[in-house]
Amino acid sequence: MRSGHQLQDYRCGGTTTRHPVAVGPLQPEPRKREHSDRELDTTAVAVNVSPRHAFGVNPAPDTSAAPPFLGVDPSATGCSSLGPYTVSGAAPCRLPGLPIASATVAHNPGRRLHGDPVYLDYAATTPVDPRIIEAMSQCLGRDGVFGNPASRPHLFGREASEAVEKARAQVAGLIGADPGEIVWTSGATESVNLAIKGLVHAASSSGGHVVTSSMEHRAVLDTCAHLESEGYEVTYVDPDSDGMVTPERIRSVLREETILVSLMHVNNEVGTVTDVGAVGAVLRAQKTVLHVDAAQSAPRLPLDVRELGADVVSLSGHKMYGPKGVGALYVRSTRPPRIEPQMHGGEQEHGLRSGTLPTHQIVGMGMAAQLVRQRRTRDTATARSLDRRLRERLDDIPQTSFNGNQEERVPGIVNVSFACVDSEALMMALREDVAISSGSACTSARVESSHVLRALGVSDDAASSSVRFSLGRFTTEREVDRAAERVAEAVQTLRHLSPQWSKPGSWC
Ligand SMILES: Cc1ncc(COP(=O)(O)O)c(C=O)c1O
Numbered sequence: 341m342r343s344g345h346q347l348q349d350y351r352c353g354g355t356t357t358r359h360p361v362a363v364g365p366l367q368p369e370p371r372k373r374e375h376s377d378r379e380l381d382t383t384a385v386a387v388n389v390s391p392r393h394a395f396g397v398n399p400a401p402d403t404s405a406a407p408p409f410l411g412v413d414p415s416a417t418g419c420s421s422l423g424p425y426t427v428s429g430a431a432p433c434r435l436p437g438l439p440i441a442s443a444t445v446a447h448n449p450g451r452r453l454h455g456d457p458v459y460l461d462y463a464a465t466t467p468v469d470p471r472i473i474e475a476m477s478q479c480l481g482r483d484g485v486f487g488n489p490a491s492r493p494h495l496f497g498r499e500a501s502e503a504v505e506k507a508r509a510q511v512a513g514l515i516g517a518d519p520g521e522i523v524w525t526s527g528a529t530e531s532v533n534l535a536i537k538g539l540v541h542a543a544s545s546s547g548g549h550v551v552t553s554s555m556e557h558r559a560v561l562d563t564c565a566h567l568e569s570e571g572y573e574v575t576y577v578d579p580d581s582d583g584m585v586t587p588e589r590i591r592s593v594l595r596e597e598t599i600l601v602s603l604m605h606v607n608n609e610v611g612t613v614t615d616v617g618a619v620g621a622v623l624r625a626q627k628t629v630l631h632v633d634a635a636q637s638a639p640r641l642p643l644d645v646r647e648l649g650a651d652v653v654s655l656s657g658h659k660m661y662g663p664k665g666v667g668a669l670y671v672r673s674t675r676p677p678r679i680e681p682q683m684h685g686g687e688q689e690h691g692l693r694s695g696t697l698p699t700h701q702i703v704g705m706g707m708a709a710q711l712v713r714q715r716r717t718r719d720t721a722t723a724r725s726l727d728r729r730l731r732e733r734l735d736d737i738p739q740t741s742f743n744g745n746q747e748e749r750v751p752g753i754v755n756v757s758f759a760c761v762d763s764e765a766l767m768m769a770l771r772e773d774v775a776i777s778s779g780s781a782c783t784s785a786r787v788e789s790s791h792v793l794r795a796l797g798v799s800d801d802a803a804s805s806s807v808r809f810s811l812g813r814f815t816t817e818r819e820v821d822r823a824a825e826r827v828a829e830a831v832q833t834l835r836h837l838s839p840q841w842s843k844p845g846s847w848c
Pocket residue numbers: 463464526527528529530557559604606607608633635636655656657658667
């Protein structure tokens with residue numbers, strides 16, 4: 341689409357109005373590092389929108405002064421990952437008198453920070469530690485350890501196998517396990533699938549009962565939904581309003597025929613810590629198996645699988661400064677639970693997970709685990725102080741609330757709602773400067789607010805105003821300050837554009 345100005349019709353509640361708007365490309369501009377202040381300090385014509393919130397277009401935009409990239413394209417519908425670009429369906433009219441339409445909104449880059457963008461999305465993924473990249477690269481080429489670890493009869497295979505076993509010991513060391521208890525997978529999603537489906541199918545092919553919580557990662561929830569489609573029964577325990585799934589809540593839903601309890605240790609959206617050890621103690625008295633999703637806790641908390649009383653534990657490489665595409669499943673070796681393999685083939689990993697082992701990925705994950713262990717004290721202290729700093733800065737922004745229990749939380753995952761600010765719009769306003777995330781999920785037709793915040797009982801409005809900041813090993817104080825400053829500016833701009841914000845006493 342070419343940039344320019346044109347008259348557009350807007351419908352709201354059967355009334356059509358015509359407004360001049362600047363129309364521009366719907367795709368974000370390619371990242372440009374250099375913008376003059378004149379270019380950057382532009383005012384929005386239409387922002388703070390989302391499929392959930394009807395959007396408002398400035399009724400009398402001075403379009404001649406507006407930047408050419410800003411505008412509205414009502415012809416496009418459907419939901420895209422670009423979040424606030426897209427408004428689909430008939431959005432409810434929340435702005436009486438203002439034009440509302442089903443439309444796609446072009447972006448407003450707003451004012452850009454000078455300097456490199458700040459990455460505060462470590463819970464989504466982490467950059468790979470440079471030492472790990474170096475070690476991985478030595479497992480790929482002709483001069484490196486490229487052999488198939490299963491080809492033990494020759495030197496190349498043996499070298500690879502030794503590298504894999506070293507990494508196995510490193511991962512085991514991180515969680516207090518024996519190396520023989522570690523099964524390599526492609527990531528936590530696969531580990532979770534292997535654990536949940538494998539355990540349940542092995543226990544009973546004709547149905548049974550599973551317990552989990554409603555704030556689990558989709559890897560767990562969707563796997564449980566699949567089991568339900570096969571005839572198994574799943575109980576989803578709700579957390580309390582602080583985001584805590586207590587052992588008492590779990591105990592109250594256990595049955596004689598409960599095969600498995602699956603719980604996350606640290607929640608990826610709000611950072612709350614579940615006392616899985618206490619749940620393990622409850623389960624010790626019965627046959628029910630405990631699966632712990634430790635994808636987020638392994639890089640953040642000391643983990644001892646025996647203390648937790650866990651039978652199976654899922655881990656992910658890329659959440660702990662290792663590579664993507666590798667994970668592990670801990671399977672207890674004493675009274676091992678029976679697990680039905682989900683992949684069939686070369687019988688690697690004692691037949692539990694067939695497939696040629698990716699030496700370089702595994703070496704990367706092993707080193708990552710070792711570094712997490714070595715740096716634990718330092719990384720935790722840094723995360724604590726940066727977390728405090730970020731919270732203080734964000735708390736200075738009016739009408740800000742933090743989600744989830746703030747005491748039983750890992751430092752470094754901060755979930756916050758800014759009243760009257762749509763999270764997708766905020767992320768778009770920041771997208772060149774600060775990388776954060778919202779728990780919203782874009783389906784084919786609409787944006788759904790975070791299932792975790794809904795499980796916590798957060799209102800739809802507050803959930804749609806929530807974003808997650810996650811800090812990590814490479815985060816600096818300066819980055820936290822710059823990010824908070826930029827967020828404060830963007831929040832102010834978006835609120836200024838929200839008619840709800842100016843209504844006395846209103847909470848958007
Ligand atoms: C708690 C939790 N479990 C599981 C996963 C899935 O991990 P992976 O990306 O390794 O498949 C994630 C990733 O976001 C997570 O945060």
